[in-house]
Amino acid sequence: MEVKYQKSVGLTDTPLTYCPGCGHGIVHKLVAESLVELGLLDKAIAIASVGCSVFSYQFFNCDAQQAPHGRACAEATGIKRVLPNNIVFTYQGDGDLASIGIAETIHAANRGENITVIFINNAIYGMTGGQMAPTSLIGQKTTTSQDGRVQALHGSPIHISEMFATIEGVAYMERVSVYDPKHVIQAKKAIKKAFQYQEEKRGFTMVEVVSSCPVNWGMKPTDAMNWVKTNMIEEFPLGIFKDKGDQNA
């Protein structure tokens, strides 16, 4: 029988721990497929962060390190500087990257560290049970903003892609989403390009994925994907914010 579809060899056989309808599972698959298709898997080192994806070191079928909360880009820097010919990537949530780890991420980008960051923006702290994230939308109810996020109290959702596009060391910055098949295909293109650029030693690459957390948003998986499409994309428009490859071409 002809095999039409199978699990990527870039993923291990360990069952994923993600909830149904969660974007994490989709993005794992895209990262794994990209590494395999580019022939980079056997020299890749994944950095798992702290959040729902903390076990990603068990899922990506390559070497891995598990970083303290927010420190993934520092750890990746440490590795990449001593192993400049390997592929080093981090996989981080919005609490991990945009809150506690913002300094590590900005400075890694500013140094132009030749690493790839996969940034999952689901507008909430998933693992700890639905607290407000720096990317939570105005009005969004979370367990620590029970009347909704208020700009005067909590500030506005932070725009990582727009911000990082201003940093000289960034070679590639794209914001994608995974709420429907068309966007999943686009997300894969972006992730693949980011790894390709790393292989070509162009500098810091990041792909922000606007994703879902049906469980902590209190929605059915389909409603969550709809909420991404209708509410999140308005706040976090998709697109390429920086592409040094293009400028150089």
Added chain:
Amino acid sequence: MAKILMKGNEAIALAAIKGGVDAFYGYPITPQNEVPEYLSKHLIANGKVFLQAESEVSAINMVYGAAGAGARVMTSSSSPGIALKQEGISYIAAAELPCVIVSVMRGGPGLGGIQPSQADYYQATRGGGNGDYQLICYAPESIQETIDTMKGAFDTADFYRNPVLVLVDGLIGQMMESVDFDRPVKQRILLEKSWATNGTKNHPGSRNIANSLHLDPVKLEEHNIHLQKKYKLIKQNETQVEMIHMDDPDYVIVAYGTMARICRSAISMLNEKGIKVGMIRPITIWPFPEQAFDQIPSTCKGILCCELSMGQMLDDVLIANNGRHKVGFFGRSGGMVPDPEEIVDAIVNFKDKVVK
């Protein structure tokens, strides 16, 4: 190489190079700045890695990454900076990765001051990071001893897959002494780092993972028991102490680092007065040389613990003494360094110094 005159911090840096350091990650703080300054010049010139991080938090996590990748890696800092590194140190110890951390102590607490101090004994031996972990902790008393320690530190860290902390104070960092870089270091048989996260193409058929997460309590307890076994082995094999004039002393001083040197002068002065004083000088403060206290004769009138702090090693002295002798304490803090005469007075008036 003949003897050369060198500043302590620069000697630490050169000794690290002699010890085989591949990469340094750190953040500026007085009084250790000459360590990264020296390394920035000499590591990069030799194709090695030097990186000034954006913070101590970042620096120690860069160390974590590079250690996991199999490099010989170090950082150096001083009191408030070492405080920031504690989270990373706990992770590195938990993941059983080797690295060398240099701590050049200054006065505290808080921002404190920049003068020499030994107020980070707790920080070094008890740690501020979470969980049951230990660092192999050396507390040399001279630049020469610091060099000898640094040269062997990477081997020791690799041998046990454990962080090594070299603890000196600002005086050792800042002073100059005539030193020899060619003294032999302990030879250890080191295995290939088959566990390094350097890509599966370097170890086909298996994945290497640097990790400290064990959500299953059974697994986590097993991991802790495994760590304790290693720490026991380190206690057995790596405890170092110097015993000075320990034949029938009237009093015994316990001191390490710069304070031990001041006490050496005090002991000579006391001998001239006809008071026989010996010294237990811990060279490793973890593991602490508890057994040295068994050699104190029962006729000894008291043990004086001397520190550039308000009394931290004192806890270990009390534990090791185990109620056998009277224990007194003499300490200065905040960057104040005593003259030997003050120690002489403390021995002469020992009864006023007794704490237990």
